[in-house]
Amino acid sequence: MEEHEKTFITLTIIGALIGLGQLLTGAEPITIKLFIGRVILGSATSVAAGAILIWIPDLSPLAITGLASALGIAGYQVIELWLKKRAITLLKGKFKQ
Known part of the structure; x- marks a missing residue:
């Protein structure tokens, strides 16, 4: 590997x-449903930390792991709040018709 x-x-x-x-x-x-959703969101935001290698190709694995942890916590919260707002907006628009 x-x-x-x-x-x-x-x-x-x-x-x-x-x-x-x-x-x-x-x-x-x-x-x-909540279990699977949180695991997927946490994993996706942590893997996004790997994108930092585009800007800093020689970054150490420890630094990447630290960024992954930070994004896994902060990024997950932001994404969850955004999805909830978006769902509420969509549902309100759907029931107006």
Whole structure:
């Protein structure tokens, strides 16, 4: 397995663990839908940290992991809030007709 594949897998696992941690610390009841959604969002935002390699190609794996953790937490929150707002807007427009 090549280095970039190992990094991708590591970032995905970090994001999934962040999503699980946020799920377990929340006050909402845990459902399978919520579980899967948070794991996917956490993984996707953490893997997005790999895009920093476009600007800084020689970045160390530790720095990439730190960015992945930060994006996995902050990015996940922003994406979830945006999706909720978007869903509410779409549902309101749908019921007006």
